[in-house]
Amino acid sequence: MRPLMLQGHERAITQIRYNREGDLLFTVAKDATPNVWYTINGERLGTYDGHRGTVWSVDVNWDSTKVLTGAADLSCKLWDCETGKVINTWDTKSSVRSSNFSYCGNMINFTTDRQMKHEPKICIYDIREPSDSEPALSFVIDTKEMSKPMCSLWGALNEYLITGHDDGTMAHWDLKVGGELLHSVREHTALIKDMQLSSDQMMLITASKDKTAKLFDAPSLNLMKTYKTDRPVNSAAISPIRDHVVLGGGQEAMDVTTSNLKEGKFDARFFHLVFEEEFGRVKGHFGPINSLAFHPNGNSYSSGGEDGFVRVHQFDESYFDFQFEC
């Protein structure tokens, strides 16, 4: 395969996300400009200009009309996907770490960091309401009891929110009653960098700095599978068509200069979903992979790295011919 290299960012990629049909790829980085690309030929459709700091997260709603970004410039912005104009800006007290549309696209959530004596906060807005209205729900996480959330996801039917935390804890928050902690599990021993749902939203995969990725049952947070590697995992995704997961990571950027290039281990690693065994690797990045995503049709995947490049890989026949031997 000959990957497309998308070179729209000046700094490390923080998150990439496909839209529902997979024709667009949204990328955000530690520079202030989110990008959107056509996945078919790697052409850049546009940039969303307006942030003034690292953009940590991006999401797009199901009909690809709106884009949500959360940034370290103390704001979360809602954009018109097709023109790049800002629809709404929510100002926060600390930087926005994760932001998501609900499945229906009517609600958004974002989580903020613990910074400048502000406790982390989870906010939920109904974007059908006027832009200056109060949040539909917001609650503060007491850091004496729980560490700050690093990533978040909407649970089934918008009934609960799933968060992954700095200390490896995962939690369910009830959204019907108002921000009550339903239950939490601590299967990871270090920071959870990324969580992604399977295409049917029944499973979720976590990527953690404790060098593992884990597969959970999304409604119960029961641990199902563990994928072990020898390096911190920054992102993990579940294939929508095959029993495969892909893990991306690598040693931390600050450690890269102190070790051999060959030991950098920046390749994307493919594991079998059920047997937890690695079967394939794809090289290419010069730095750790920070974010990975499968195309919704499962025929390609993309990775964004600390090196600032996004690589769009179209699987070739050998991947589809491959049969896992057990």
Add this chain to the structure above:
Amino acid sequence: ADAADAAKSSWADQVEEEETVNGDLPPLSQSVVGDIKTVVEYKYNEDDKKVKVVRKYRIETQKTSKSVAHRKLLKKFGKSSNDLSGPNRATTIISEDVQMQFVSTREEEMMQEQEDPTLSKFKHQLQYYMFFKNFKATAPKDKTTEEERKPEEENASNAPSKYVPPSMRSGGNTVGSSMPSGRGNRDEQATIRVTNLSEETKESDLQELFKPFGPLQRIYLAKDKHTQQSKGFAFINFYNRDDAAKAIKSVCGFGYDHLILNVEWAKPSTPS
């Protein structure tokens, strides 16, 4: 651009033709003939000479849903608002060919453990047996018998079938002493060149053919850009130079797809 170049160009492989042109800089022009779009740009190069840059793209038509088709026709915005239709070369690059490396964790684990010498010997023989069983029918007779004798000789000195780090090799230098390639140039690339391949050959065929000799690092099959057919030669990188040597000895002169393969080192690196 002449006709030959026009036939080869595709949107993925931008043909750049630079030639000096007299007169002022004409504006950038685009023309579409059939499914080939031609972009002609005039600019000054480093030596202050006017150059004409001709780029050719192949236009592909795909059927998609209405919403996707609608989005494909959107006007570009933000920092891309001045881009023309089609990928901008400043932001979109087609990178080098990469292949998924299929690995087995179990194999790695076994590699780390010290292998039982008799077991590895047996495995080695089995690999040879399987390989020649498949090709005996087509291979020239005298070649086959000669090759069958060879592995036995090598097995007598207990050559490992998989890559074993030098520090873990039992017997050190004696292992490869029967090989024509010197042990001294282990650092050199274990790359072999295969020529006289048929046009229908695929990378997977080559993988099948050379896998029995040892783990492959990379297979490069030269293909026509336009037709995707093999150009008749390929480079195979082994992890292990000994494996490559074995492959050369065994596959050179081999009948494959009605042609007789020619296999040699990619560079004339071994003097002997």
